[in-house]
Amino acid sequence: MKIAYFSTLGHGRTRQPATSWPVPNELFDPEQALRMQDDYFAECRLADNMGFDWVSIAEHHYSPGSLAPSINVLGAALAQHVKRAKIAILGALLPLNNPVRVAEELAMVDMLSNGRLVAGLLRGAPFEYLVYNVPPSESRSRFEEAWDLIHTAWTDTQPFGWEGEHYQFRNVSIWPRPIQQPTPPILVSGSSKDSGEFAARKKVSLGLAFTTFDLATGAAAYYRERCDAWGWTPTPDNVLYRAQCYVADSDEQAAEDVKTPQGGAAGIGGGIANANRLVAMSGFFGQRDANLTERFSTMGQHHGPPTLQQQIDTGSIVCGSPDSVAAQLKRLYDSIGCGVVELAFSAPGGSRDAKLHSMELFATKVLPQVRDL
């Protein structure tokens, strides 16, 4: 099993609680942002030195939760700090961006990292579609067209133009081409059936995030079924699953620690849930995945906060002592078949020390138990 250390370059706590999304940027604190940036890169270097296989990042907008809306810019910077692990950009959100620019920038990151890029080509969460005024109903078709355009830009060695439904270019001939030939490893998100089918058809890896254990198990099985139909067999390395992670010296200590909220941008959850609802109900998922429309439309509207055990059971977090976390990862591997798990390390109460201790326990006591899965 490979482990990706996932971390966002966040702003941390704001001087007043952020309660909506988009978050007013009057709350942005430049000095704090620079301190957080220093900490962020230090933690990424630490993860690299600890033996994490990937360091991964993702594009998000308009909140203190992420100060990296231009994710490829962060990827380029990260490539200078992280010297061994792969730089996994999971991902660039294709429907929101100029695909030729995405192809150019990802190829740059591949060059700047000496060929260590893992390219996540994703649609993004529904709420992102309020950022650049992209119609949610066009998300799928924009994504698929942009994917083909990027792939062609990476692999076609003669200048070409593109006349598509969403994108028109008369001259494309990107420099640099990716260092990894013919392309860097590519991953697409696969929570929906359309996405699983797409990944299988394109013979690329599948990423499962913002989902549950049961849904991910079903999605991965569907992906493998469709890969078979398209004439190829994915390996466990072709399936990535994302979860939160917190490791403490004992199960009891972990349970006690995670009772304390993380702080930071956690307060904007309701605003994002509302934005997700608006976009999901505007055609983001399409008819085939109406269940996802329902799920995003009602997210955050009922239920109290889940218990830790519920979060562990649904696979949204791996948490506990090193042995417990290793067992939870084995459960994910056995059921979902994920050879790559992407972990976002929690910092209970905003405690960086607790987060670093959790990372260290993971690297020294969990990683050796799951490495050979």
Next chain:
Amino acid sequence: MKRGTVDINGQSIAYIEAGAGRPLVFLHGMGGAPPGGANFVESLAKERRVLLPSLPGWDDSELGSCATHQDVAGVIASFIEQSAEGAVDLVGESAGSPVALWLTINRPELVSKLVLVAPPVLGHAHRPNFGSTEQLLRMLYGDDPDWSEPPSDADEARRVRNTGANAQRYRSPEAMQALLGKLPEVKAPTLLLWGTEDSISPPELGAPYKQLIPNAYRIYVYGAAHSLPVAAGPRFVKLTLDFFDRGEFFVVNPGRE
């Protein structure tokens, strides 16, 4: 739209003519003249005088003594001389592309600009699997063809007859190899169009055209099948007329009209 025949040195050549203005000559693919319901001829004819000769051996055009692409190109050169004054803008679709290329190479004074649509694969062994008639029609026209009505039974019978009569001669490897060596002699500005879903002339195998024709532009038409004028009619018409009208400025975004 007018249908007629013209006598070329004793050889009867059938043609379709529509519209008025600068002449645009369209050389059809293996199936012959496009199906009657195809909209692109009328769309082109809103801007241009469109001449669509049936190549010798296709439709109602006599084969005469034509044995090679160059022979056919010679007949079409005479057709242009008889039908238009001076140089024309020329489109060659699929199997019509080799004829258009030889015409451009041998009679450069007759061709202002050239558009090649899904020209045949050169320099590679490629044998598309056509499958059933239904599969073949989907490979040609895709899922959303631009026609006012689907091909009639007569259209389909004509397509089958044309292909049976001409495919062997037109797909000879020797003829394709000879053409490959002559591509650097194409002087006219050339636009190369491929549909990204073309499995008959796969776009990824079209690189030699771009590499060897000195002044060539290449556009991929996203999601389109082989017979672009029908499979992606509006985009084919837009690209073709834009290239013919603006020449090398074709690469510049003209801004809002």
